[in-house]
Amino acid sequence: MRFRKAARVILVGAPGVGKGTQSERLLQRFPQLSSISSGDLLRHNVKERTPLGIKVESTMKAGGLVSDDLILRLISNELNHRGWLFSGHPSGRIMTLASSGTGATDTQSLDDDADVAAFISSPVHARGGSVEPQTSEDPSASFLLDGFPRTAIQANRLDEIVPINLAVSIKTPIDVIIERISGRWVHEASGRVYNTTFNKPKVAGFDDFTGEPLVRRADDHEDVYRARFRKFQETSEPLLEHYARKGVLWEVEGMSSDEISPKLIREFERRFVE
Structure with missing residues (x-):
C-alpha cells in the first residue's frame, strides 16, 4: 500500500475521545507514517542539551510556558533533519536550532544565547533566505x-x-466519554489503564501484574472533565474553522474507537493511497 503524496495530519478531539488509539491504529495500518510529538521533541532536545533544549529547559525551570515560537522551532528543526523541509536559498539550507544528536550536516546550528534569541524572534522571511520554507511532497x-x-x-x-493537508475532527457524545472515563482506573507506576466496562482488572481495584492498588486520575471525575471539555470547545472551534477554510477538515463521529477507526482508515486511503 503506497501513498501517492505526503500526508501531513493532525487529530483534533476532546480529552478522552481516543486520539491516541486512532493514532496508534493509523501508524500500524500505514507504515509510511511517522509520529512527530511536540512533547517528545521537547524531552529529546533537553536530554541532548541542544541549544533549543537548553533554552526550553531554562524556560521550564523558571516556571514559564514553552512559547509557540519554541515549539515551532522544534518542529521545523525535526522536519529539516529528516530532509522534509527545504528552502529556495542557493545553499538549500534553513537556519535551525540544530540537534547535535542527529549528526546532520546540512543545517546551520546556533551556538550561543544571542544567536538563539535572534533566530526565535526573526520573521519567517528572514530565516533560510528570501523565500519561505517548502515542505516535501514525497510520500515518505x-x-x-x-x-x-x-x-x-x-x-x-x-x-x-508546514501546511497540514488533513485535519481530522473526532467526535463522540460527551455523555459517552464521561461514562467511559468514569470506569477508568490506572496503575500509576506503569501507566497501565483498566476500565470496569471493557478492560477489567482480574481483581477489582488491583493491577494484574504487580497486585498494587489502582487509582483514579483527578481529571477523570465528571465535574473536572466537564470543565476541561468546555475549555477544549473554546479553543477547538476556531482551530477547526481555520482548517475548514483551508479545505482540509474532515469530521468523523462514533460511539467508540472501534466504530471510528474503519471510517478514518477509509478516508485516509481515499485521500492518500494510490
Whole structure:
C-alpha cells in the first residue's frame, strides 16, 4: 500500500475521545507514517542539551510556558533533519536550532544565547533566505503531528512552516466519554489503564501484574472533565474553522474507537493511497 503524496495530519478531539488509539491504529495500518510529538521533541532536545533544549529547559525551570515560537522551532528543526523541509536559498539550507544528536550536516546550528534569541524572534522571511520554507511532497515525508497546534493562532503560525493537508475532527457524545472515563482506573507506576466496562482488572481495584492498588486520575471525575471539555470547545472551534477554510477538515463521529477507526482508515486511503 503506497501513498501517492505526503500526508501531513493532525487529530483534533476532546480529552478522552481516543486520539491516541486512532493514532496508534493509523501508524500500524500505514507504515509510511511517522509520529512527530511536540512533547517528545521537547524531552529529546533537553536530554541532548541542544541549544533549543537548553533554552526550553531554562524556560521550564523558571516556571514559564514553552512559547509557540519554541515549539515551532522544534518542529521545523525535526522536519529539516529528516530532509522534509527545504528552502529556495542557493545553499538549500534553513537556519535551525540544530540537534547535535542527529549528526546532520546540512543545517546551520546556533551556538550561543544571542544567536538563539535572534533566530526565535526573526520573521519567517528572514530565516533560510528570501523565500519561505517548502515542505516535501514525497510520500515518505508523511507524519501525524501530535500536541500541536491546539489553537487557531498556533495553526496560523504552523502554516508558515508546514501546511497540514488533513485535519481530522473526532467526535463522540460527551455523555459517552464521561461514562467511559468514569470506569477508568490506572496503575500509576506503569501507566497501565483498566476500565470496569471493557478492560477489567482480574481483581477489582488491583493491577494484574504487580497486585498494587489502582487509582483514579483527578481529571477523570465528571465535574473536572466537564470543565476541561468546555475549555477544549473554546479553543477547538476556531482551530477547526481555520482548517475548514483551508479545505482540509474532515469530521468523523462514533460511539467508540472501534466504530471510528474503519471510517478514518477509509478516508485516509481515499485521500492518500494510490
